[in-house]
Amino acid sequence: MSLRTKFMLALLLTGLAAVAMVGGLAYAGMTKKVDSLRRERAAEHFHAAVTAYLAQYDWKANHGKEGFDDFMLSRGPLAGDRPPPPDGERRRPPPPGEGRPERRGEPPYHFILADQDYRVLLGAGVYEHGELLPEAARKDARAVEVQGRVVAYVSPEGVITPSKQELQYLAAMRDALWFGVSGAAVLALVLGVLLSRGLGRTLGHLTGAVRAMHGGSLLQRVPVEGKDEVAELAAAFNAMSEKLARTHEELSESHHTILTQAEQMRELSVRDALTKLHNRRHFDEQASSLFSHAVRHKRPLSVVIGDIDFFKKINDQFSHATGDVVLRQVGEILRGHMRLSDLVARYGGEEFVIAFPETELPQAAALCDKLRAMIEAFPWHQVHPELKVTMSMGVYADLAAGTAEAMLQKADALLYRAKETGRNRVCFAA
Numbered sequence: 001m002s003l004r005t006k007f008m009l010a011l012l013l014t015g016l017a018a019v020a021m022v023g024g025l026a027y028a029g030m031t032k033k034v035d036s037l038r039r040e041r042a043a044e045h046f047h048a049a050v051t052a053y054l055a056q057y058d059w060k061a062n063h064g065k066e067g068f069d070d071f072m073l074s075r076g077p078l079a080g081d082r083p084p085p086p087d088g089e090r091r092r093p094p095p096p097g098e099g100r101p102e103r104r105g106e107p108p109y110h111f112i113l114a115d116q117d118y119r120v121l122l123g124a125g126v127y128e129h130g131e132l133l134p135e136a137a138r139k140d141a142r143a144v145e146v147q148g149r150v151v152a153y154v155s156p157e158g159v160i161t162p163s164k165q166e167l168q169y170l171a172a173m174r175d176a177l178w179f180g181v182s183g184a185a186v187l188a189l190v191l192g193v194l195l196s197r198g199l200g201r202t203l204g205h206l207t208g209a210v211r212a213m214h215g216g217s218l219l220q221r222v223p224v225e226g227k228d229e230v231a232e233l234a235a236a237f238n239a240m241s242e243k244l245a246r247t248h249e250e251l252s253e254s255h256h257t258i259l260t261q262a263e264q265m266r267e268l269s270v271r272d273a274l275t276k277l278h279n280r281r282h283f284d285e286q287a288s289s290l291f292s293h294a295v296r297h298k299r300p301l302s303v304v305i306g307d308i309d310f311f312k313k314i315n316d317q318f319s320h321a322t323g324d325v326v327l328r329q330v331g332e333i334l335r336g337h338m339r340l341s342d343l344v345a346r347y348g349g350e351e352f353v354i355a356f357p358e359t360e361l362p363q364a365a366a367l368c369d370k371l372r373a374m375i376e377a378f379p380w381h382q383v384h385p386e387l388k389v390t391m392s393m394g395v396y397a398d399l400a401a402g403t404a405e406a407m408l409q410k411a412d413a414l415l416y417r418a419k420e421t422g423r424n425r426v427c428f429a430a
């Protein structure tokens, strides 16, 4: 069942219950009050009539009920029950010989009348004529006295016979009650539609916004209408959405920063701080994969180790700072003449290593000689007028060595030979 239907049903039931309670109680109360007032007046009227009748006639000798009925009619109706007859006609007895006068409608009440011994004279449809009035009924019975002697009893018990006017009042009241019920139902429906529309609209916005948040768009805004609890909920939702979106943004930023820092740290961990070339650890890892790849695919791989000649002397003669400049510049020359697929690193001190994938020994040896010549030809005098820098290199290209590390050891041996045989040269072996 939708919220709107529930809302309308609640209003409808509340409205109907309120109308039924107020109207029903008013109807019952009014009926009771009218009845009690009329009963009192009618009882008084009846008592007076009986007293007057028995003052004049003997009940039995006057043929009982018939005689009393005519007497009652000749006294006229109870004030307020029927329109009074025109002057002159009031209290006029029926003309003799015309028999029983025409009855002017039922009296509003039939009361019970008993003689001085509580034998019922008029039973009002409750008791039979002649039967004894029960003890319970005698309690409330009012004595009729004629010349100081109790001659009869009138019981207030009676059968109500509402007048036409009263029936009209009660019918009008019932109609008013039905009008009230119908009015309350219509009002409940209209109010239900109007109120639930507002409520449903805000809830619809909230549901849509929550779904959008679930879909990833954390920053949502729903309209805030009015100042009730639903508006408060919408405002609180907006604040929460904004805070969530901001927190998410901050988290993303710090996550990105952490990733960047991690990337930087990882990069630093594989780089040499002075020359910015890769370091020994990175070279060993990468050279090992290059070796495996070359073996698996039976592709050539050349490994080179180069060492700056008399570097200690450079440090000693020109300063350690000049030595650093030399290291950086040599690194620059090596990096500047490598292919992207080549691997170059500072191996430690003044030692540099290179791995040339897909490169046969002659090709690698020629390239190394070119690099050696470039280092030698660099205008070192710009760093220091007397500065000269050369490099010796060993090149090895036989995968049969078994590992990249073993190939490097072989290259180192060739470097040693280059140093031994005069430096500033490239020694190689297949």
Ligand SMILES: Nc1nc2c(ncn2[C@@H]2O[C@H](COP(=O)(O)OP(=O)(O)OP(=O)(O)O)[C@@H](O)[C@H]2O)c(=O)[nH]1
Pocket: 274, 307, 308, 309, 310, 311, 312, 313, 315, 319, 320, 321, 322, 323, 324, 327, 348, 349, 350, 419
């Ligand atoms: N300036 C500088 N010097 C360094 C650095 N790392 C190592 N060295 C120096 O490099 C020098 C290497 O000297 P050696 O191993 O004797 O070799 P060499 O003097 O080049 O002699 P050969 O290799 O036989 O030609 C040492 O004096 C180290 O202190 C560095 O980062 N900066």
